[in-house]
Amino acid sequence: xxxxxxxxxxxLITIFSIYLVxxxxxxxxxxxxxxxxxxxxxxxxxxxxxxxxxxxxxxxNFGHASFMGVGAYVTLLLIPHxxxxxxxxxxxxxxxxxxxxxxxxxxxxxxxLLGLPAIRLRGDYLAIVTIAAAEIFRxxxxxxxxxxxxxxxxxxxSDSLQKYRPLFLENFVSKYELNPSQxxxxxxxxxxxLFVLLILRRLSNSPWGRALRAVREDEDAxxxxxxxxxWLKLQSFMLGAGIAGLxxxxxxxxxxxxxxxxxxxLLTFYVWAIMILGGVGxxxxxxxxxxxxxxxxxxxxxxxxxxxxxxxxxxLAGVRFVLVGLLIMVLMIFRPSGLLGKKEExxxxxx
Amino acid sequence: MIDQLGNxxxxxxxxxxASVALSxxxxxxxxxNFAHGEIIALGAIITLFLSGPIDSKVLFLERFSPxxxxxxxxxxxxxxxxxxxxxxxxxxxxxxxRKAEVGNIAVLVVTIGLSIFIRxxxxxxxxxxxxxxxxxxxxxxxxLFFEMTPRNFKVLIAGLVVMITIGLFxxxxxxxxxxxxxxxxxxxxxxxxxxxDNIILFTWISSSMLAGLAGIFQAIINDVRYNMGFLILLxxxxxxxxxxxxxxxxxxxxxxxIGIFVQVSVALPFMEGHTExxxxxxxxxxxxxxxxxxxxxxxxxxxxx
Amino acid sequence: MSxxxxxxxxxxxxxxxxxxxxxxxxxxxxxxxxxxxGPNGAGKTTLFDLISGFxxxxxxxxxxxxxxxxxxxxxxxxxxxxxxxxxxxxxFDRMTVLENLMFAGSNISNDSLLQSIMQLxxxxxxxxxxxxxxxKVMTDLNIEQMSSSxxxxxxxxxxKLLELGRSIIKKPDVLLLDEPLAGVNPKLAEDLLxxxxxxxxxxxxxxMVEHNIEAVMKISERVVVLAEGALIADGPPQEVRENQKVxxxxxxxxxx
Numbered sequence: 001x002x003x004x005x006x007x008x009x010x011x012l013i014t015i016f017s018i019y020l021v022x023x024x025x026x027x028x029x030x031x032x033x034x035x036x037x038x039x040x041x042x043x044x045x046x047x048x049x050x051x052x053x054x055x056x057x058x059x060x061n062f063g064h065a066s067f068m069g070v071g072a073y074v075t076l077l078l079i080p081h082x083x084x085x086x087x088x089x090x091x092x093x094x095x096x097x098x099x100x101x102x103x104x105x106x107x108x109x110x111x112x113l114l115g116l117p118a119i120r121l122r123g124d125y126l127a128i129v130t131i132a133a134a135e136i137f138r139x140x141x142x143x144x145x146x147x148x149x150x151x152x153x154x155x156x157x158s159d160s161l162q163k164y165r166p167l168f169l170e171n172f173v174s175k176y177e178l179n180p181s182q183x184x185x186x187x188x189x190x191x192x193x194l195f196v197l198l199i200l201r202r203l204s205n206s207p208w209g210r211a212l213r214a215v216r217e218d219e220d221a222x223x224x225x226x227x228x229x230x231w232l233k234l235q236s237f238m239l240g241a242g243i244a245g246l247x248x249x250x251x252x253x254x255x256x257x258x259x260x261x262x263x264x265x266l267l268t269f270y271v272w273a274i275m276i277l278g279g280v281g282x283x284x285x286x287x288x289x290x291x292x293x294x295x296x297x298x299x300x301x302x303x304x305x306x307x308x309x310x311x312x313x314x315x316l317a318g319v320r321f322v323l324v325g326l327l328i329m330v331l332m333i334f335r336p337s338g339l340l341g342k343k344e345e346x347x348x349x350x351x
Numbered sequence: 352m353i354d355q356l357g358n359x360x361x362x363x364x365x366x367x368x369a370s371v372a373l374s375x376x377x378x379x380x381x382x383x384n385f386a387h388g389e390i391i392a393l394g395a396i397i398t399l400f401l402s403g404p405i406d407s408k409v410l411f412l413e414r415f416s417p418x419x420x421x422x423x424x425x426x427x428x429x430x431x432x433x434x435x436x437x438x439x440x441x442x443x444x445x446x447x448x449r450k451a452e453v454g455n456i457a458v459l460v461v462t463i464g465l466s467i468f469i470r471x472x473x474x475x476x477x478x479x480x481x482x483x484x485x486x487x488x489x490x491x492x493x494x495l496f497f498e499m500t501p502r503n504f505k506v507l508i509a510g511l512v513v514m515i516t517i518g519l520f521x522x523x524x525x526x527x528x529x530x531x532x533x534x535x536x537x538x539x540x541x542x543x544x545x546x547x548d549n550i551i552l553f554t555w556i557s558s559s560m561l562a563g564l565a566g567i568f569q570a571i572i573n574d575v576r577y578n579m580g581f582l583i584l585l586x587x588x589x590x591x592x593x594x595x596x597x598x599x600x601x602x603x604x605x606x607x608x609i610g611i612f613v614q615v616s617v618a619l620p621f622m623e624g625h626t627e628x629x630x631x632x633x634x635x636x637x638x639x640x641x642x643x644x645x646x647x648x649x650x651x652x653x654x655x656x
Numbered sequence: 657m658s659x660x661x662x663x664x665x666x667x668x669x670x671x672x673x674x675x676x677x678x679x680x681x682x683x684x685x686x687x688x689x690x691x692x693x694g695p696n697g698a699g700k701t702t703l704f705d706l707i708s709g710f711x712x713x714x715x716x717x718x719x720x721x722x723x724x725x726x727x728x729x730x731x732x733x734x735x736x737x738x739x740x741x742x743x744x745x746x747x748f749d750r751m752t753v754l755e756n757l758m759f760a761g762s763n764i765s766n767d768s769l770l771q772s773i774m775q776l777x778x779x780x781x782x783x784x785x786x787x788x789x790x791x792k793v794m795t796d797l798n799i800e801q802m803s804s805s806x807x808x809x810x811x812x813x814x815x816k817l818l819e820l821g822r823s824i825i826k827k828p829d830v831l832l833l834d835e836p837l838a839g840v841n842p843k844l845a846e847d848l849l850x851x852x853x854x855x856x857x858x859x860x861x862x863x864m865v866e867h868n869i870e871a872v873m874k875i876s877e878r879v880v881v882l883a884e885g886a887l888i889a890d891g892p893p894q895e896v897r898e899n900q901k902v903x904x905x906x907x908x909x910x911x912x
């Protein structure tokens with residue numbers, strides 16, 4: 001890892017933002033730090049998955065939230081939980097790890113299902129189709145009340161994961177008055193990030209990674225050289241979808257309950273903003289992107305409530321998204337390589 | 352099912368006008384403008400602002416209620432302002448991007464960011480509440496087979512008139528022909544003396560005016576919401592795809608059909624109890640079209656993969 | 657007598673009413689170096705697209721090594737040993753020259769996702785030998801000094817060389833070269849021509865679309881002339897050059 005300027009800048013900005021958080025918050029700094037780290041762990045993981053789609057393969061996926069959703073729903077439905085208006089309880093279930101595995105694989109398979117028809121489409125059409133598919137997913141989830149609990153959601157599932165919480169964590173948490181469930185989820189998501197990044201690092205320098213980059217550059221040439229561009233894209237799509245599915249599970253456990261309002265387009269936009277901010281195509285970019293992104297939106301929440309004193313909660317949340325939109329625009333126009341992206345690999349001139 | 356047909360026509364006319372607007376813009380600039388929904392909403396919001404009290408705790412806008420402008424007058428000004436807005440978008444944002452040769456993918460992401468940005472500004476300044484134009488309630492009457500309020504019927508007719516006008520415009524006027532020329536082969540057009548920058552500007556303005564008009568229609572038929580554009584954006588895409596990308600006529604027909612399909616699907620047996628999922632029907636249609644007949648009904652075989 | 661390597665039969669393709677290709681029969685023999693010439697819009701690139709699977713024909717059949725490849729997908733045709741280049745070079749801009757070549761030379765199983773995660777020593781060995789091959793190709797083409805440069809930094813001529821190199825490293829049986837000399841300076845054109853000649857001498861069947869008539873005359877064993885989608889001449893270079901119909905086609909109609 002060369003210590004180039006962009007790394008130095010990124011680290012400085014990251015440290016500075018974390019400092020800002022401490023400076024402007026009198027609420028226990030450690031608690032805030034862990035809020036931040038858990039958020040960053042989950043969204044960073046999701047953004048890493050998206051980066052496989054867009055950064056590595058050039059696929060415009062604007063339905064990322066649905067992959068996260070599939071992972072979450074499948075996993076949760078396979079473990080003990082309560083769902084729906086009556087709070088109908090399902091007591092038995094698979095062991096957590098197995099459910100998780102099935103959930104992640106299901107997310108990948110959803111990627112395959114969506115990819116089979118969609119992956120051949122040109123950029124802008126793929127964007128539209130992925131948004132449409134995510135919307136169909138959202139509507140289905142909301143309507144299939146008997147399975148997903150509909151608008152009442154799924155609850156009472158946390159134990160399956162929390163019961164594995166190690167002792168050292170309990171001690172640590174009680175010492176600093178932190179939320180043990182959240183810390184556990186955060187820890188797990190960061191371990192996942194580590195694991196995933198190690199694999200991806202291997203992959204990007206591998207023949208497979210090289211093939212994907214070629215597909216990103218020019219599919220026709222790839223075909224003329226005897227490689228199945230569609231299958232390569234599908235593999236990448238499935239890989240990113242699986243990673244997103246894992247992140248979705250963590251997101252659900254972090255909330256403690258699963259609502260139909262969780263896996264919506266706004267979530268997808270968050271992840272996009274984080275990915276672009278961190279640097280498209282950069283492996284570790286999403287991590288820094290998510291940390292700084294969290295700082296931006298949590299500080300603006302406060303700023304917004306100061307400025308717009310008469311606004312209600314929904315409107316204040318709106319300010320956050322005004323920023324998200326602005327961030328995406330400004331980054332794409334002025335600094336598309338984000339914090340850690342490679343300038344040489346910019347997409348600016350890809351038509 | 353017949354009642355739904357009437358609703359379908361109304362929804363269809365909104366989507367039609369909006370689809371033509373999007374299709375014109377795409378045809379000439381090759382940009383899929385995800386912020387299109389926000390321009391649609393702008394028409395409704397400005398009209399609301401001018402003609403009736405707007406409920407906004409932010410900026411104390413309710414002090415400006417009402418400006419006392421007549422509804423029609425407000426609507427006209429709103430449409431014009433939407434055109435201005437579109438023109439500004441082109442001059443300040445999209446033209447510089449074009450000159451800097453920024454790729455289509457980047458521009459697309461920018462439009463997505465733009466849509467998020469604008470939409471939540473609306474939320475901030477116009478609140479998330481559902482609001483309505485200051486118009487009297489009307490009773491539904493029967494027109495041919497359909498039942499709808501007289502006002503909605505007027506909207507329907509107005510929409511049809513607008514579309515016919517556009518069709519005539521594109522076919523017979525000099526500018527219309529120039530627009531089609533730029534659409535069909537951008538570079539050749541500039542060689543034959545058409546200033547594509549001006550044509551593009553004109554397209555942005557007219558597309559935005561149409562979008563604003565569609566928003567006003569939508570607000571008359573339904574209501575005003577900060578995310579009203581976003582809600583029908585996918586339906587607009589579906590309409591454009593169904594009718595055929597790159598043809599305005601296709602967009603008109605596609606939009607109408609999608610509106611009808613969406614509403615009529617509510618009456619289908621398997622939709623029992625799942626009426627909110629009616630949009631999913633349109634989206635599924637769109638995906639199927641892209642798979643099996645990507646040029647839609649009237650489009651030409653453009654390379655979309 | 658065995659069948660020709662490539663056989664085109666009854667091939668028709670139109671775009672919006674305009675006939676792009678209309679050929680009754682056209683065969684290419686193994687190891688031949690054939691140039692395909694004709695005025696602009698004669699359908700030459702379309703013919704390449706049809707043969708290599710990049711476009712669908714309206715009518716007709718194409719056989720390669722006696723297999724019916726009419727409806728085959730481009731990547732499958734390439735795997736059968738037929739590799740093509742493009743009129744506008746399609747190098748992988750944001751990859752280095754070396755990566756471009758290694759990608760081309762790598763076989764499918766080497767590219768697999770699973771293998772790439774496991775990274776067994778087998779793959780490492782394969783990659784090493786692949787790298788050597790790539791270096792050899794670069795050296796033969798005189799671009800080894802650009803090995804670690806991004807492909808988009810290459811000059812037009814170097815890009816042509818790279819694209820050719822990518823095709824060569826696959827050890828193809830047939831090369832479809834679409835205007836390999838277009839926009840290339842005379843010195844480089846000579847070098848390219850020599851390389852193409854060498855490839856032909858090594859036994860690779862070559863089909864070349866070209867506008868550079870001098871070059872065509874110099875190295876072709878056979879020249880096929882298309883005009884308005886149809887075959888108007890087919891034979892040794894000298895013969896074709898003196899063919900009345902060909903001369904007319906080139907001086908031709910003036911309507912483009």
